[in-house]
Amino acid sequence: MSTVEQQLDDLKAEITSELPNDISVSSVKYEGPELVVYTRDPKKFAQQGDLVRKLASKLRKRITIRPDPSVLSRPNEAREEIMGVIPDEAGVTDLDFHADTGEVVIEAEKPGMVIGRHGSTLREITKNVGWTPEVVRTPPIESSTVSNVRSFLKQERDERRDILEKVGRQIHREEMSDDEYVRITTLGCCREVGRASFIISTPETRILVDCGDKPGAEGEVPYLHAPEALGAGPQTIDAVVLTHAHLDHSALIPLLFKYGYDGPIYCTEPTRDLMGLLTLDYLDVAAKEGRTPPYESEQVREAIKHTIPLEYGDVTDIAPDVKLTFHNAGHILGSAVSHFHIGDGLYNVAFSGDIHYDDTRLFNGAVNDFPRVETLVLESTYGGRNDYQTDQADSEEHLKKVINETYEKGGKVVIPAFAVGRSQEIMLVIEEAMRSGDIPEMPVHLDGMIWEATAIHTTYPEYLRDDLRDRIFHDDENPFLAEEFNHIDAGEEERQDVADGEPCIILSTSGMVTGGPIMSWLGHIGPDPDSTLVFVGYQAQGTLGRRIQNGWDEIPTSEVGAMGNNGGGRGTLSLNMDVETVDGFSGHADRAGLENFVKTMNPRPEKVLCVHGDERSTQDLSSALYHDYNIRTFAPKNLETFRFL
Numbered sequence: 051m052s053t054v055e056q057q058l059d060d061l062k063a064e065i066t067s068e069l070p071n072d073i074s075v076s077s078v079k080y081e082g083p084e085l086v087v088y089t090r091d092p093k094k095f096a097q098q099g100d101l102v103r104k105l106a107s108k109l110r111k112r113i114t115i116r117p118d119p120s121v122l123s124r125p126n127e128a129r130e131e132i133m134g135v136i137p138d139e140a141g142v143t144d145l146d147f148h149a150d151t152g153e154v155v156i157e158a159e160k161p162g163m164v165i166g167r168h169g170s171t172l173r174e175i176t177k178n179v180g181w182t183p184e185v186v187r188t189p190p191i192e193s194s195t196v197s198n199v200r201s202f203l204k205q206e207r208d209e210r211r212d213i214l215e216k217v218g219r220q221i222h223r224e225e226m227s228d229d230e231y232v233r234i235t236t237l238g239c240c241r242e243v244g245r246a247s248f249i250i251s252t253p254e255t256r257i258l259v260d261c262g263d264k265p266g267a268e269g270e271v272p273y274l275h276a277p278e279a280l281g282a283g284p285q286t287i288d289a290v291v292l293t294h295a296h297l298d299h300s301a302l303i304p305l306l307f308k309y310g311y312d313g314p315i316y317c318t319e320p321t322r323d324l325m326g327l328l329t330l331d332y333l334d335v336a337a338k339e340g341r342t343p344p345y346e347s348e349q350v351r352e353a354i355k356h357t358i359p360l361e362y363g364d365v366t367d368i369a370p371d372v373k374l375t376f377h378n379a380g381h382i383l384g385s386a387v388s389h390f391h392i393g394d395g396l397y398n399v400a401f402s403g404d405i406h407y408d409d410t411r412l413f414n415g416a417v418n419d420f421p422r423v424e425t426l427v428l429e430s431t432y433g434g435r436n437d438y439q440t441d442q443a444d445s446e447e448h449l450k451k452v453i454n455e456t457y458e459k460g461g462k463v464v465i466p467a468f469a470v471g472r473s474q475e476i477m478l479v480i481e482e483a484m485r486s487g488d489i490p491e492m493p494v495h496l497d498g499m500i501w502e503a504t505a506i507h508t509t510y511p512e513y514l515r516d517d518l519r520d521r522i523f524h525d526d527e528n529p530f531l532a533e534e535f536n537h538i539d540a541g542e543e544e545r546q547d548v549a550d551g552e553p554c555i556i557l558s559t560s561g562m563v564t565g566g567p568i569m570s571w572l573g574h575i576g577p578d579p580d581s582t583l584v585f586v587g588y589q590a591q592g593t594l595g596r597r598i599q600n601g602w603d604e605i606p607t608s609e610v611g612a613m614g615n616n617g618g619g620r621g622t623l624s625l626n627m628d629v630e631t632v633d634g635f636s637g638h639a640d641r642a643g644l645e646n647f648v649k650t651m652n653p654r655p656e657k658v659l660c661v662h663g664d665e666r667s668t669q670d671l672s673s674a675l676y677h678d679y680n681i682r683t684f685a686p687k688n689l690e691t692f693r694f695l
């Protein structure tokens with residue numbers, strides 16, 4: 051008998067002895083990091099509210115109770131009873147019964163009302179019908195990503211259970227080594243931005259953190275074939291942890307499955323969905339530009355199938371000697387500071403991922419409070435000694451002034467923006483400014499992936515800033531549903547109508563004017579001297595956005611024609627619109643924010659690795675943290691290995 055088998059038998063005996071005599075345990079299984087207890091008495095379980103909590107703390111495991119399939123009532127009867135228990139206002143849109151696991155997935159507009167106070171309604175459901183309810187939110191704005199991911203996971207349910215069981219056995223395997231060490235190897239994003247990737251290794255375990263792309267980089271992107279990484283074979287990686295969905299962290303996660311990896315990916319639920327959206331778009335862009343993409347959409351599906359979503363604050367076993375906990379990073383939807391507890395009190399490492407230290411309109415500021423941390427791996431995008439950002443309130447005033455001036459001239463405001471994060475931030479500024487009369491009411495057109503990304507944001511209000519979350523919970527106050535917002539979904543004809551029409555605001559991808567519908571908007575509106583092009587995000591060297599910012603006003607029509615319309619001929623487009631740059635809307639902490647993150651961190655780490663910034667930023671930040679706080683700091687290069695213990 052294998053040791054995992056033995057372990058499960060022991061657990062079954064222990065659980066049985068902890069339970070009252072009239073509650074039976076029919077089997078005990080691992081599903082990913084969770085321990086699933088099947089019982090023929092689910093109703094009795096539900097009657098004793100804190101039984102599960104007590105078991106979980108006694109066994110130090112995450113526990114799920116499921117009914118033994120033999121005792122389940124028929125779905126049709128159960129449906130009626132469940133609907134009788136849930137208040138009508140919850141807005142249930144779908145019930146989906148899975149007899150193999152005894153679970154019923156309830157999709158509702160107001161999940162909180164299905165859950166009830168401290169889960170009371172959920173327990174009521176199980177008490178009545180025996181089924182184990184699981185609740186998901188009906189997106190307030192229809193999202194094709196969310197519905198595609200959900201229906202795909204439903205369709206792959208059987209295979210997913212096999213995956214979870216296999217992962218569960220991996221996590222709970224017996225520890226083999228008496229050695230004790232912790233090492234981190236840098237596979238990318240050191241003294242550069244892009245291709246974020248690291249390996250944490252212990253004698254038992256190897257964990258890959260992030261796997262991002264960097265277009266045009268020299269060397270492997272990232273250095274996955276280093277001996278510490280896939281060099282020893284993809285099966286030797288225990289788990290992949292993804293801090294957030296931006297492509298410089300996530301783009302090459304699907305590639306791992308092409309290389310033969312078939313283990314779990316841990317991230318938050320919104321990160322999973324955004325990763326799906328952004329990596330599929332990444333393949334799309336590659337195809338349009340005539341490049342061979344590094345993998346196919348099939349591997350994106352594999353990645354989603356292997357994702358085990360975790361919520362902020364869940365302490366989760368991901369290997370025999372490693373526990374992972376995600377905390378809010380304040381950067382984009384679902385972004386997570388990832389804390390690793392290694393061994394039993396042996397060592398603790400936190401990866402910041404990308405962070406924003408202060409609150410923004412969208413998110414609470416990054417969490418920097420941990421039970422223990424010896425080493426911090428810290429992003430340094432704006433770590434340079436002069437990298438201070440404009441105060442957010444000043445930036446907002448500036449944006450409103452530009453909008454007002456353009457409106458008075460009868461022109462249109464065109465804002466190139468990234469679909470995820472900055473767009474929603476700008477939408478919130480505009481919505482509030484219109485509501486309070488700071489700017490006149492006018493249509494705000496959203497083009498490219500912005501609408502879809504916004505829909506994903508409204509699906510996961512728990513991940514947004516407190517007061518924004520509360521507003522979304524009240525439908526009539528959801529700012530993203532304001533009537534000014536219009537989704538451009540009818541293509542070129544609609545753009546032409548908007549361009550010929552009244553003053554308005556247009557938010558469109560791509561954020562650096564490197565393709566996407568923004569090219570078409572430039573074609574339509576570029577020649578109008580009364581209109582304004584407003585940059586609200588960083589424009590990288592070599593992009594059309596940067597060239598326009600630097601004063602380029604004759605754009606080859608071949609560039610504007612990238613959308614297959616307007617242009618295509620020879621010649622140039624005269625850019626007569628005003629060009630403005632409004633700084634200060636950033637998803638990253640500036641130099642002060644990064645220092646404050648470390649200064650107020652509890653506990654203060656012993657060592658900090660400054661990564662994810664150019665050479666100057668990482669070295670500046672590294673030496674400042676050393677001088678100011680007497681911490682041992684490093685600005686590593688790629689392919690270095692640090693031994694911490």
Ligand SMILES: [Zn+2]
Nearest residue numbers: 294296381404
């Ligand atoms: Zn990012």
